[in-house]
Amino acid sequence: MGLTADTTTKKNPFDLCAYSELVYETMTLILDRFEDSGKMQNRYGCAGVNASQLGPDGPKSVFQQLSTSFNNFSAKSTSIDRARSTLIKKTHWVIRDHKKFETLIYDAKGYIDSLQDITKNLESHSIHDQKDVMTMGVRRINDTRALGWLSEVCIVDYPELSDAATSKAETITQASISNENQDERIIHGFVSENDNDSDGVSLNYVIASLEDMTVTQLKHELSTFRLQEKLRAKEAMQREEKNQSESEQLADDDDDEPGDESSLGGYKISENRPTKRGEQLQSRGGYFQGLCRPSIS
Numbered sequence: 001m002g003l004t005a006d007t008t009t010k011k012n013p014f015d016l017c018a019y020s021e022l023v024y025e026t027m028t029l030i031l032d033r034f035e036d037s038g039k040m041q042n043r044y045g046c047a048g049v050n051a052s053q054l055g056p057d058g059p060k061s062v063f064q065q066l067s068t069s070f071n072n073f074s075a076k077s078t079s080i081d082r083a084r085s086t087l088i089k090k091t092h093w094v095i096r097d098h099k100k101f102e103t104l105i106y107d108a109k110g111y112i113d114s115l116q117d118i119t120k121n122l123e124s125h126s127i128h129d130q131k132d133v134m135t136m137g138v139r140r141i142n143d144t145r146a147l148g149w150l151s152e153v154c155i156v157d158y159p160e161l162s163d164a165a166t167s168k169a170e171t172i173t174q175a176s177i178s179n180e181n182q183d184e185r186i187i188h189g190f191v192s193e194n195d196n197d198s199d200g201v202s203l204n205y206v207i208a209s210l211e212d213m214t215v216t217q218l219k220h221e222l223s224t225f226r227l228q229e230k231l232r233a234k235e236a237m238q239r240e241e242k243n244q245s246e247s248e249q250l251a252d253d254d255d256d257e258p259g260d261e262s263s264l265g266g267y268k269i270s271e272n273r274p275t276k277r278g279e280q281l282q283s284r285g286g287y288f289q290g291l292c293r294p295s296i297s
Helices: 020-033 037-044 062-071 079-084 087-118 122-139 144-153 159-194 203-212 215-256 276-292
Strands: 261-264 267-270
Touching: 020 087, 122 159, 144 159
Parallel strands: none
Antiparallel strands: 261 267
């Protein structure tokens, strides 16, 4: 499920150890003790142990590998060696090699115990890093069904992983719904552009029509539709800006006309500042009043 990540560029937990040089020297000494492993195997019948023989799950750490290997380490003679064994060989084993073999095991065990004491504080760092790696692995899963199962399984023992799986599943679901709505809008817009009776066209019919098109035709139709959508959006924006500009101009004109005004003949006449048309009307009114005034003889 992608819960593990490449750790080639990641910092090794041993880099956090304050005694990394001492750890390196100790492990080097352990390897030096087993340089003549081929000689021990030929002489005493000590056989190597494969990782598959350590248990059904295999080794879980370097320390467990070494510990299990020494637990299974034994010195025994094969039937061929037993048949060829002589009193001299047995005496050589009792006097010399037996003591060396015990010293070898004692030294190796001491080195391993020292390594465990030095690096025991690295376990907490390793567990923390492992949680981070698993959380990042969960966030890379794109299968909502797998995320749902993972969330249910880890809800008790690993709540952080469960929360990460739930959050990623919700994000994928929301994105999927958004994409479906967008695809539906594109299809309906495509139908309205290419069919006069688009209200009666079903979605299955549209999909079948699209499947009958070649790749070139489909690209051309979609490119044309997108270009028309951009042009319509641009025209709508221009109309909106024009309407807004006209509204602001009308508001400015209303603010620029002071005083009480009245309308006469389609012209605005202000009591404080009469217009030229208003002066002409007033003069003509006085002339007509003079004509209609009765003469006094």
